[in-house]
Amino acid sequence: MAFVSSGYDPENPMQDRITDIGNRYYGDFLPPVIKENFGQWQWHEILEPGILMHKAESGAEVYTIRVGGCRLMSAELLREILDIADKHCDGYLRFTTRNNVEFMVDSKDKVEPLKQDLMSRKMEGGSYKFPIGGTGAGMTNIIHTQGWIHCHTPATDASGPVKCVLDELFEEFQNMQLPAQLRISLACCLNMCGAVHCSDIAMLGYHRKPPIIDDEWIDSLCELPLAVAACPTAAIKPKKKEIVSERTGETKEVKSVEVNNDRCMYCGNCYTMCPSLPLADAEGDGLVIMAGGKVSNRISEPKFSKVVVAFVPNEPPRWPTLTNVIRQIVDAYKKNADKYERLGEWAERIGWEQFFEKCGLDFTHHLIDDFRDPAYYTWRQTTNFKFTDSFPTEYSQMKVE
Amino acid sequence: MTKRETPQLDELESGPWPSFVSDLKKQSEVRHQNPHQFEYQIPEDVVDDLMGVLELSYNEKEVHWKHGGIVGVFGYGGGVIGRYCDQPEMFPGVAHFHTMRVNQPNGKYYSTDFLRQLCDLWDFRGSGIFNMHGSTGDIILLGTRTEQLEEVFYELTHNMDQDLGGSGSNLRTPACCLGESRCEWSCFNTQELCYQLTQEYQDELHRPAFPYKFKFKFDGCPNGCVAAIARADLSFVGTWKDDIQIDQEAVQAYIGGELPPNGGAHAGRDWGPFDIQKEVIDRCPTNCMWMEDGKLKIDNKECTRCMHCINVMPRALGPGKEKGASVLAGAKAPILDGAQMSSMLVPFIPTEEPYDEIKELIESVWDWWMEEGRNRERLGELMKRQGFQKMLEMTSLRSIPQHVQEPRHSPYIFWKEEEVPGGFERDLQDFRKRHQR
Numbered sequence: 084m085a086f087v088s089s090g091y092d093p094e095n096p097m098q099d100r101i102t103d104i105g106n107r108y109y110g111d112f113l114p115p116v117i118k119e120n121f122g123q124w125q126w127h128e129i130l131e132p133g134i135l136m137h138k139a140e141s142g143a144e145v146y147t148i149r150v151g152g153c154r155l156m157s158a159e160l161l162r163e164i165l166d167i168a169d170k171h172c173d174g175y176l177r178f179t180t181r182n183n184v185e186f187m188v189d190s191k192d193k194v195e196p197l198k199q200d201l202m203s204r205k206m207e208g209g210s211y212k213f214p215i216g217g218t219g220a221g222m223t224n225i226i227h228t229q230g231w232i233h234c235h236t237p238a239t240d241a242s243g244p245v246k247c248v249l250d251e252l253f254e255e256f257q258n259m260q261l262p263a264q265l266r267i268s269l270a271c272c273l274n275m276c277g278a279v280h281c282s283d284i285a286m287l288g289y290h291r292k293p294p295i296i297d298d299e300w301i302d303s304l305c306e307l308p309l310a311v312a313a314c315p316t317a318a319i320k321p322k323k324k325e326i327v328s329e330r331t332g333e334t335k336e337v338k339s340v341e342v343n344n345d346r347c348m349y350c351g352n353c354y355t356m357c358p359s360l361p362l363a364d365a366e367g368d369g370l371v372i373m374a375g376g377k378v379s380n381r382i383s384e385p386k387f388s389k390v391v392v393a394f395v396p397n398e399p400p401r402w403p404t405l406t407n408v409i410r411q412i413v414d415a416y417k418k419n420a421d422k423y424e425r426l427g428e429w430a431e432r433i434g435w436e437q438f439f440e441k442c443g444l445d446f447t448h449h450l451i452d453d454f455r456d457p458a459y460y461t462w463r464q465t466t467n468f469k470f471t472d473s474f475p476t477e478y479s480q481m482k483v484e
Numbered sequence: 485m486t487k488r489e490t491p492q493l494d495e496l497e498s499g500p501w502p503s504f505v506s507d508l509k510k511q512s513e514v515r516h517q518n519p520h521q522f523e524y525q526i527p528e529d530v531v532d533d534l535m536g537v538l539e540l541s542y543n544e545k546e547v548h549w550k551h552g553g554i555v556g557v558f559g560y561g562g563g564v565i566g567r568y569c570d571q572p573e574m575f576p577g578v579a580h581f582h583t584m585r586v587n588q589p590n591g592k593y594y595s596t597d598f599l600r601q602l603c604d605l606w607d608f609r610g611s612g613i614f615n616m617h618g619s620t621g622d623i624i625l626l627g628t629r630t631e632q633l634e635e636v637f638y639e640l641t642h643n644m645d646q647d648l649g650g651s652g653s654n655l656r657t658p659a660c661c662l663g664e665s666r667c668e669w670s671c672f673n674t675q676e677l678c679y680q681l682t683q684e685y686q687d688e689l690h691r692p693a694f695p696y697k698f699k700f701k702f703d704g705c706p707n708g709c710v711a712a713i714a715r716a717d718l719s720f721v722g723t724w725k726d727d728i729q730i731d732q733e734a735v736q737a738y739i740g741g742e743l744p745p746n747g748g749a750h751a752g753r754d755w756g757p758f759d760i761q762k763e764v765i766d767r768c769p770t771n772c773m774w775m776e777d778g779k780l781k782i783d784n785k786e787c788t789r790c791m792h793c794i795n796v797m798p799r800a801l802g803p804g805k806e807k808g809a810s811v812l813a814g815a816k817a818p819i820l821d822g823a824q825m826s827s828m829l830v831p832f833i834p835t836e837e838p839y840d841e842i843k844e845l846i847e848s849v850w851d852w853w854m855e856e857g858r859n860r861e862r863l864g865e866l867m868k869r870q871g872f873q874k875m876l877e878m879t880s881l882r883s884i885p886q887h888v889q890e891p892r893h894s895p896y897i898f899w900k901e902e903e904v905p906g907g908f909e910r911d912l913q914d915f916r917k918r919h920q921r
Contacts, residue, residue, distance in 0.1 A: 084523070084524060084525065084527070084528075085523065086525065086631075087523055087525060087608075088635070089609075089634075089635040089636075089638040089639045089642075090638055090642065091634045091635055091637075091638040093634065096558040096559075096634070097558075099642070100558075100559075100641075101641035101642060102559060102560070102641070102647070102690070103647065103686035103687065103690060104641060104645065104646075104647045104686075105587060105647050105679075105682050105683045105686055105689075106587035106588060106589055106590065106646070106647060106649075106657075106679070106682055107589045107598070107644075107645060107646055108589070108679060109589045109590040109591050109593060109665075109675045109679060111589075111595070112589050112593040112594050112595050112598065113593050113665060114593070117593070117665050117666055121664055121665055122664040122673065124664070124666060124667060124668040125668055125799075125802075126668055126747070126798045126799040127667075127668065127747050127798060128744065128747045128748050128798075129747050129748035129749055129751070130748065131751075132752065137666055137667075137668070145666065147666070151501065151502060152502065152616065153502050153503075153504045153507060154615050154616060154617070154618075155504045155507075155508075155613065155614075155615060155626070156504075156507065156613075156614050156615070156616045157507050157508060157510065157511035157531075157612055157613055157614070158511065158603040158604075158606055158607045158612040158613075158614065159507075159510055159511045159514045159612070160507050160510070160511070161599060161603055161614060161616065162600065162603055165596040165599055165600055165603075168596050169596050174595055174596045174597065175593065175594065175595055175596070176593075176594055176596065177591065177592050177593040177594065177662070178592040178594075178616055178617060179592070180592075180621075180659075180661065180709055180710050180711075182616065182617065184616075187666075206497070206502060206503050206506035206507065206510075207506050207509070207510060208494075208497025208498065208503050208505065208506035208509075209497065209498060209506075210497065210498070210499060210500055210501060210502050210503040210506060211500055211501070211502055212502055213502070214500065214501065214502065218749070219746065219747075219748065219749030219750065219751070219752070220746070220749050220750045220752070220753075221752065226619065228619060229615075231537075231538055231541035231542070231547050231548075232534065232537075232538050233549060233567060233581070233583065233626060233627070234547065234549060235547065235549045235550055235551045235567065236547075236551075237547050240538075240541065240542070242504045243496055243542070246496050246499070246501055246503060246504065247496075247499075249499075249501035250498075250499030250500060250501045253499070253500045253501060256501075258752040259748075259749060259750060259751055259752035259753070260752040260753040261753075270817075273818060273819065274817065274819055275817035275818065275819070276619055276817075277619040278619070278711065278714055278715045278817050280714065280817055280818060280823040281711065281714040281823075281825070312859075315819060315820040315860075316820070350819060352819075354551070355551045356551075358550050358551065358570075363546035363547045364546065365544060365545035365546055368545060368546070378708045378711040378713055378714045379706070379707050379708050379791075380706035380707070380708065380713075380721075380789075380790050380791065381706070381707060381790050381791050381792050381795060382767060382769055382790055382792045383769065385708070385713050385714060385825055387823055387825070397545045399492060399541075399542040399545065400492045400493065400495035400496055400542055401495055401496075422750065422755050422763065423763070423767060423792070423796075454822065455821055455822065456821075456822075457821070457822040
């Protein structure tokens with residue numbers, strides 16, 4: 084493994100340096116039919132799940148085949164995608180915001196061979212490489228974050244649970260049988276570098292234990308003021324402690340920190356600044372399930388997702404509880420919502436008390452908001468509510484046992 | 485074959501959805517065979533070790549990565565995310581596993597030549613594993629060693645004309661929907677605006693000078709395919725001022741069942757024959773549509789442009805002709821005070837080149853935020869702390885009812901001294917002439 088220089092000279096980093104050139108111009112990467120009809124598209128139609136046709140004023144047509152992709156992708160698989168694009172699409176392709184891959188051709192007769200080619204390719208383990216779908220009133224690809232494969236603060240994996248949920252709901256990706264679009268997403272901790280707070284269904288990795296403090300090492304591995312300042316709830320303060328040294332067995336005084344456990348929301352920002360405050364814990368970590376958000380302005384305003392299941396444990400490798408709960412929610416939505424109703428619109432129309440009943444979900448105290456000002460606006464300031472089947476028949480049943 | 489047993493991960497090879505585990509195994513196999521004859525610059529076992537770390541996490545249900553501290557390329561304060569494994573002896577191939585963010589072309593169209601060159605570069609100098617794409621929009625090069633960072637950057641800039649994206653307290657890589665390139669609903673050229681602002685603000689993108697991260701996103705219409713309103717500190721969403729364009733013949737074709745409603749989006753299920761009254765007119769949130777003498781009528785002054793009717797009948801209805809964008813401000817994920825969506829700042833702004841008004845608006849928002857924002861305070865949080873009125877004042881914008889969902893609930897108005905006749909200074913003696921102690 085001999086080092087091969089790119090031409091960069093570490094002794095003279097400014098030599099021939101090119102900076103601030105930004106991204107490549109999008110116009111250089113457009114397929115000819117797209118370039119020629121830019122801004123001149125008139126209408127579109129979904130010919131079958133995963134296949135769109137856009138018609139331009141010129142009469143030109145572009146046929147798009149959308150396939151589900153893994154956001155985590157190897158160069159080898161990407162090369163195969165490029166080979167397909169060379170073979171069928173004149174050397175162009177695009178990716179969607181939700182990690183799908185789109186192959187575009189400029190006439191209808193090119194669709195069928197491309198379609199056959201894509202569906203015939205399988206991974207060695209047996210899964211599809213390029214399943215066609217993700218359009219219209221169905222589920223599209225699940226967007227997600229890194230998880231255990233690359234992040235330092237995840238409370239769950241990302242690619243794994245996403246694969247399991249997509250396997251479970253695969254027919255909803257391939258068909259368009261839902262009342263409206265279903266957007267599912269996963270963020271592996273509450274920092275949400277993949278914003279999942281406005282999704283129809285969101286899976287959110289969540290820690291439930293404050294950081295462990297590595298008292299003996301923290302002062303040599305971290306800048307304590309940075310660790311203190313990193314905490315968004317001011318739960319960390321400097322603290323001198325007397326400890327028994329792991330290295331020497333002697334009792335000694337060290338500079339460390341103290342965590343106010345009642346204030347900790349387990350975000351991991353302290354661990355980002357300081358590796359002596361690790362958070363991960365097999366029993367503590369798992370997922371929150373949220374539902375009813377959307378970003379589209381269609382019919383009703385954009386909505387935040389709401390927490391509907393406070394905790395699902397991490398169950399690698401197949402996350403059965405997680406996939407079952409999401410299946411329950413999707414089935415109830417599919418069966419009960421009206422045409423065009425997004426999941427959150429349906430829940431609001433029938434009322435959240437009905438939502439829990441229809442989805443077969445328990446309501447626990449964790450689901451009542453208690454975090455700062457926004458909490459108040461989620462309580463019920465009206466006498467309008469529904470008596471659901473599970474409503475206590477006697478007042479005594481309202482009492483905690 | 486990978487060099488490690490991964491019984492847990494192997495369970496993720498079954499099922500119809502593309503298996504990233506099968507993909508990683510294949511990548512490992514090809515890396516060992518090396519058909520492209522790369523002189524690998526990081527360990528050949530990198531993929532095996534990556535799978536090994538993941539398998540360990542699947543067994544223990546705990547993560548094995550540490551944050552990477554300060555790594556990057558000379559002169560930039562972003563674009564590289566440092567990452568180290570906390571079991572480097574067990575997994576030497578991924579002892580360093582830094583990420584590089586590569587600023588994607590807007591709309592995410594590619595030529596195969598470009599991506600093939602990137603594949604070769606990343607197999608040669610990194611793990612050969614990508615994210616296509618990261619949440620913000622960049623191409624993510626997942627995993628290389630510290631000494632390769634400058635080499636990759638040099639090759640990107642010299643051989644591919646390509647720069648890194650943003651991270652840290654920078655402008656983050658701007659992103660847009662595919663806009664006019666392939667969508668009839670886009671109200672402006674999202675790609676061009678995104679591209680020009682990316683170019684204009686290269687310094688902000690690469691060198692951290694902000695209190696925290698800052699994101700732009702550009703949606704061509706209120707359907708919001710890149711979720712600008714939920715994810716961007718400044719969200720640009722295409723809209724129009726004049727009347728929805730109607731083709732009455734096509735309306736009749738929808739009513740007559742000749743055209744599939746929703747562009748066929750609901751075709752997988754039998755929802756019964758299309759009913760324009762029930763599905764369009766009664767669903768209109770402002771009740772601004774009706775049928776009259778066999779024609780669809782719209783009271784456009786009442787329309788809020790939610791896109792529903794246009795989505796349902798794409799061949800009959802379209803956005804108006806006087807197009808531009810709404811600009812909303814302050815979206816962010818829940819840390820800390822709860823999630824925020826962007827709030828309406830400019831209901832309509834022209835979106836014509838050279839975008840001077842847009843740039844002026846952006847810079848006035850930045851001036852305020854950079855002056856007043858606390859460390860790690862997003863724009864949305866500053867808006868909450870100092871108030872929406874303050875943002876209007878700092879951006880020299882007039883307040884109009886379109887700014888609010890409803891007027892304020894509390895009557896505790898903080899009057900400015902100059903707004904009250906005579907000001908706040910008063911003469912006590914004069915007061916006491918009229919009022920005894």
